[in-house]
Amino acid sequence: MSLNKYYTLGNTGLRVSRLALGTMTFGMEWGWGADRDNAFKLFNTYVDAGGNFLDTADLYTNGTSETWLGEFIKERNLRDKMVVATKFTFNGEAGNPNAGGNGRKNILRAIEGSLKRLNTDYIDLYILHVWDGFTPPEEVMRTLDDLVRSGKVRHIGLSNVPGWYASRAQTIAEFRGYEPISALQLEYSLVERSIEHELIPLGTRYGMGIMVWSPLASGLLSGKYKPSEEWVSGEGRLAAMKGTNNPAFQKFTERNWKIISQLEVVAKKVDRSMAQVALNWIANKPGVASVIVGATKIHQLEDNLKALDFELPEELGWSLEEVSKPDIPYPYSFFQQSIQGMLYGGATVGSKPSGYFPMIETSGSGAGVNVDDNQK
Numbered sequence: 001m002s003l004n005k006y007y008t009l010g011n012t013g014l015r016v017s018r019l020a021l022g023t024m025t026f027g028m029e030w031g032w033g034a035d036r037d038n039a040f041k042l043f044n045t046y047v048d049a050g051g052n053f054l055d056t057a058d059l060y061t062n063g064t065s066e067t068w069l070g071e072f073i074k075e076r077n078l079r080d081k082m083v084v085a086t087k088f089t090f091n092g093e094a095g096n097p098n099a100g101g102n103g104r105k106n107i108l109r110a111i112e113g114s115l116k117r118l119n120t121d122y123i124d125l126y127i128l129h130v131w132d133g134f135t136p137p138e139e140v141m142r143t144l145d146d147l148v149r150s151g152k153v154r155h156i157g158l159s160n161v162p163g164w165y166a167s168r169a170q171t172i173a174e175f176r177g178y179e180p181i182s183a184l185q186l187e188y189s190l191v192e193r194s195i196e197h198e199l200i201p202l203g204t205r206y207g208m209g210i211m212v213w214s215p216l217a218s219g220l221l222s223g224k225y226k227p228s229e230e231w232v233s234g235e236g237r238l239a240a241m242k243g244t245n246n247p248a249f250q251k252f253t254e255r256n257w258k259i260i261s262q263l264e265v266v267a268k269k270v271d272r273s274m275a276q277v278a279l280n281w282i283a284n285k286p287g288v289a290s291v292i293v294g295a296t297k298i299h300q301l302e303d304n305l306k307a308l309d310f311e312l313p314e315e316l317g318w319s320l321e322e323v324s325k326p327d328i329p330y331p332y333s334f335f336q337q338s339i340q341g342m343l344y345g346g347a348t349v350g351s352k353p354s355g356y357f358p359m360i361e362t363s364g365s366g367a368g369v370n371v372d373d374n375q376k
């Protein structure tokens, strides 16, 4: 199975599975998760298939996700083998503005809670969950660097941030000798490709591996939701979250139904589930270091874990590329051929020859284990 093929994450020497396990569904608090028995089965299915990359956050299911993950890791005695990513930013204490956000006071508070719940003395990848609109990157980067130096954190990442903010943060790290950002955790799927304009080029150039969240658009790309004249049928998170104003759950659009129709055609042609095709397609996009798969049921996870066991024929991949192409807003519209062609006096300027950016490939580091480099 493709899970025991490990890639180095971004600019680090940390080896992670191309499919990470998302644990946002560990716990019933949000109304669309898995109970403890089921969550333990999901965990076991993933690690027994060779997976080593686990994603959680301090406030997923009000802390249950981290707590159960810590218990499962302990029960299987896997702390050393697992790469654990968790996040801070959201506020779980009404009336206390410093129990959330990205200021130093909250980061230093939040990490202690995560270490306790996860029952560990270090986090492999500590991620800022969402830009808070205020805290300067200087404060965030210095605080995260302190955590790395203290031994509580191994590597750092950013999630849900503007490109300019991530770029500024990485530059500060570079020029002040702080720990650099190694991962950008972002929503990316056939129906949500906005990060291709700014954040993917940033990640690929400056050493930040993209960790994809909601690769199935919260289950939409499994094909189980069907449009009807009245509304939408199908059971799962998107139905449970009907009516919410969370942008991550606004998925029932004409554009998305078109993408799903083509996905269904492709899945039939390659005799794979729609979920596997959608995961395969996104995992093979430039810059993607790891795709975080989520599930509430074992059969879903078993389905998803087969997503990298096949190659999508080029023309079928292109048909998905075409149908899901994002609009190109300004200024990105100026980086297309129609304008760029005016820059070089009519001379043909090709892209850089492949291999222009150093690419290191290693292989065969032990029985059944391949280590590749994801710096595409």
Ligand SMILES: NC(=O)c1ccc[n+]([C@@H]2O[C@H](COP(=O)([O-])OP(=O)(O)OC[C@H]3O[C@@H](n4cnc5c(N)ncnc54)[C@H](OP(=O)(O)O)[C@@H]3O)[C@@H](O)[C@H]2O)c1
Binding pocket: 021, 022, 023, 024, 025, 032, 055, 056, 129, 159, 160, 185, 186, 212, 213, 214, 215, 216, 217, 218, 219, 220, 222, 224, 235, 236, 237, 238, 275, 292, 293, 294, 295, 296, 297, 299, 300, 301, 303, 304
């Ligand atoms: N950084 C962030 O802001 C952020 C945000 C969101 C998620 N994440 C991370 O990314 C992980 C994955 O995100 P996600 O859960 O939104 O991923 P997703 O793959 O888009 O959605 C997963 C959900 O889709 C349904 N599903 C999955 N596989 C299926 C299959 N084969 N057939 C039918 N239904 C299937 C299940 O929900 P139902 O059974 O309810 O339909 C499952 O819980 C999370 O666990 C979390 O670790 C991070």
